[in-house]
Amino acid sequence: MTRPKIGIVDDEASMRDALVALLSENHFDPVPMAGIADYQDNIDQTALDLVLIDLQLKGESGLTLAMDIRRAGDVPIVMLTGRGDETDKIVGLEVGADDYVLKPFNPRELVARIRAVLRRTGKPVAALSTTPDQDRITFGRLVVDQKQRILMDDQDDEISLTNAEYRLLDYFLSRPNEVIPRVDLLAELGSDLTKYVDRTVDVLILRLRRKIEKNPSKPEHLQTRRGQGYIFVTDTQRSTN
Structure with missing residues (x-):
């Protein structure tokens, strides 16, 4: 092309x-x-x-x-x-x-x-380069290409993420189906959060949900565990309780 x-x-x-x-x-x-x-x-x-x-x-x-x-x-x-x-x-x-x-x-x-x-505008679009399957993580209809550090939908169109949003998603995918306390997320993203308050994690979670969930108000993947933290469910057939 x-x-x-x-x-x-x-x-x-x-x-x-x-x-x-x-x-x-x-x-x-x-x-x-x-x-x-x-x-x-x-x-x-x-x-x-x-x-x-x-x-x-x-x-x-x-x-x-x-x-x-x-x-x-x-x-x-x-x-x-x-x-x-x-x-x-x-x-x-x-x-x-x-x-x-x-x-x-x-x-x-x-x-x-x-x-x-x-x-x-109907113009030609540059193709995303292909990478080996081991560099890709699939959840639901979305794919994360860890080599290129991008998120794509099932049509191979890129979904724009900020650096903080990508780091957050990548961290969750490194610990799938595991409850992660907010303090761990703050520690992971700390360098990006020096000018913010603790609630920034919640703001990033909301922004990320809008980009990866079919219904952000009822997330299938990025779920909250009240009083515990957050969990990223890669297999949506799992219990959400």
């Missing part, structure tokens, strides 16, 4: 290099560009499947480029920015961006969002 061509418009050379490496590793064909002039020079020679645009280009606006791209055609656009201003996000989406990702971003999340936008 031909690798989707992803344009990268960012004036920071280090960010362009990092994005080129990330996209290449995930079976995309990156086309790095430093600004609007580079984009205009390349667009007549290269048919892009999607464009990543930094909102704050040096001396020019990523929004201007996004508007120009949208006026010219229907190439999907994902905006990248370090700003947290909600107004910028709204403006970016209104001018035609298909998604909006804040820097610093989780690499797996960015890749998953790019794939999602390509699927929604």
